[in-house]
Amino acid sequence: MxxxxxxxxxxxxxxxxxxxxxxxxxxxxxxxxxxxxxxxxxxxxxxxxxxxxxxxxxxxxxxxxxLSKNRVTPKCEHFGICGGCKWQNMNYNAQLHHKDIEIKQIFKKIGNIQIKKYLPIVECKEHYGFRNKMEFSFSSKKWLTEKEISSKKKIKNRDAIGFHISGMWDKIVDINYCHLQKDYVNEIRNEIKKYCIDNNYVFFNHSKKEGFLRTLTFRTTSLGEMMLIFHFYYFDKQKIEMLLNFVRTRFKNISSLLYVINNKENDSIYDLSIFKYHGEYYIKEEIGKLSFKISPKSFFQTNLYQTSVLYNKSLEILKIKKTDIVYDLYCGLGTISQYVAQYCKIVVGIEIIDEAIQLAIESSKINGLKNIYFEKEDINNISKLDLLRKYGKPNAIILDPPRQGLTKKIIKVLLEIKSEKILYISCNPSTQARDLEILCSEYEVTLSQAIDMFPQTSHVENIVLLTNK
Ligand SMILES: C[S@@+](CC[C@H](N)C(=O)[O-])C[C@H]1O[C@@H](n2cnc3c(N)ncnc32)[C@H](O)[C@@H]1O
Known part of the structure; x- marks a missing residue:
């Protein structure tokens, strides 16, 4: 101060x-x-x-x-401490209203972008229980609530598994029940925690960087499949086998039980080998008539209810023609690519994660789509000529980058390609606005459409359509 x-x-x-x-x-x-x-x-x-x-x-x-008329009682016992659902005390219509306002303000403030038309945000019908992926951190020093501190009771065990406190990377709130995911995920997580405490497993100490149990990832699908990935800080054959054997025999509905050893500073597992303990290395999911396999390192939209809404809106906005060549950059498992391929001549999907591209190729065959080409490549290494020579000039490009947005390199290529249309999907309107400001020298931003994929939080997905000037 x-x-x-x-x-x-x-x-x-x-x-x-x-x-x-x-x-x-x-x-x-x-x-x-x-x-x-x-x-x-x-x-x-x-x-x-x-x-x-x-x-x-x-x-x-x-x-x-x-008191605002938009106040509601938060459903979650962890509201106010957990870094997750920060807007749970505001009714859903007010949440949508503020997301819409936020996007307009960002576009004005960051990029001073003139957008011809803003379509109203599309709501998510499911306000809770919509997440199909959750990552919980283990901690040997759980965050104590005011109630626990004022009770003056001696707390013998501070092991926790939960989420980070907002802005505090080393503090974890012990989650008893999270409403964003399915009930059974809460039950399984709580039983795993109890088993680990009862059997003296050492939970991770985030500031000292020591302990055995680091992170637990859950992925679920609408077909009833479930993947669990245990992230251990070091290899201990006996401890790993004992725990995973308990999980495998106790919970019969786990289709994919995996583990990874991560002794790095950061939590990312993209550069690590992931080992299969039980079941398959992937889980299966469907979007409309299309089926996909999801592997631990591949991206899949976290809200399945809104995924088809997002993809249908994208199709509607792009107005794809049967004769169109479409590039889907940052294609992940090729989900949008395969959606779009049903309505155009050719789709080219490009993605950096090898296992995602392999599964994209496999699923396009299963889905009977013959007009798709997938390339494993870092988008930043793609020169304009290589792309055009191989597949022809695109009529439309779909961009769906991670939160960091586009790099200057790929923006330069996009400016040179001069595609008739670009559909830029983003989960971070701030980086989207930054990128649009540069793209505006060659393209006009015709339309903006927000879609709520993340109720109870400030996060929002936004689609913009750019047309060549
Ligand atoms: C937001 S996801 C979009 C995936 C897909 N469009 C979907 O709807 O499921 C972003 C994807 O970009 C990929 N990615 C990140 N950096 C990349 C790069 N430099 N080159 C190619 N792909 C990249 C990630 O692996 C991830 O699959």
Missing amino acids: SSKFKTFLLSDAVIKSITSSGAGVARTNEGTVIFVKNCIPGDIVDLEVFKKKKNKLHGKILRFKF
Whole structure:
């Protein structure tokens, strides 16, 4: 805290908007932004403004004068501590409204992009239980709740398996029940935790970087298949076999039981070997009439309900013709590629993860699609000429990069290719806006369509259509 800053009081502050981390935003009479925890747009509060950081003020609620009509009681017992669903105290329509506003503001602020048409955000019908992938961290030092601290009871065991506290990479809240996934995932996770505690398995200490149990990933599908990946910090044959044997025999519905040894600084497993203990190396999923195999390193949309909504909207917006050549860059398992291939001449899918491309090729054969070509390649190494020579100039390009967005290299190629249309799908409107600003020299942003794939959070998926000028 700056020593020069003088605390002051502010009465009847109106909370006008909300940040992605769930803080309400008010303003002083002079217009300076004040972040206030535990409130939502529409609340009116008396505040103590206690801190100034990077020209932004931080306020503490002294009393509520008026409660927003959009307030709802959070369903989750971990709300307010867990870094997950920060918007659970706001009704779903208000969540959609604020996502729509956020996208427009980002496009104006970051890229100053003129967008001809904004279509209203598409809602997700399932507000809970929609996630098919969850990653839980083990921790030997669970975060203590205020109730636990004030009870003054001695806590003998602080082993936990759960999610990071917002902004604290080494603090884990012990999750008893998470509403974003299926009930049975909660049951299995809790039983695994009990077994590990009862059998003296050492949970990970994130600050000291020691311990055996590091992360547990669940992936489920609508066909009832389930993949579990245990991430161990080091190899211990006996401990691994004992635990995985318990899991295999106790839970009969696990189709793929895998493990990985990760003693790196970071949690990524893309550069590590993943071992199969039981079942298959993949699980099966369907989107409409198409079937896919999902392997541990391959990306699959985390909300299946909204995946076909996203893909149908993409098709509708692109208005693909039977004669079109389409490039699907960052294609993952080739899910969009195969959706689109049913309506055009050729699709070329490009993806960096080898096992994703192998499964994309396999599934396109199973799905009877003969007009698709998949290439395992780093998009950044693709020169314009190589692509065009091999497959012809595209009429449409689909881009669906990770959160970091596009690199300057690929943007340069896109500017040179001058495709009739580009459909840019993004789960991070900030990097999307940054990239659009550069692409705007050659393309016009015709339309923006947000789709809610992540209820209860500030995250949103956004599609934009670019047309060559
Ligand atoms: C957001 S996912 C999109 C996947 C797919 N479009 C879908 O809907 O399932 C982004 C994909 O880009 C891939 N990727 C990331 N960096 C890449 C790169 N430099 N070159 C090629 N693919 C990359 C990731 O492996 C991931 O499969």
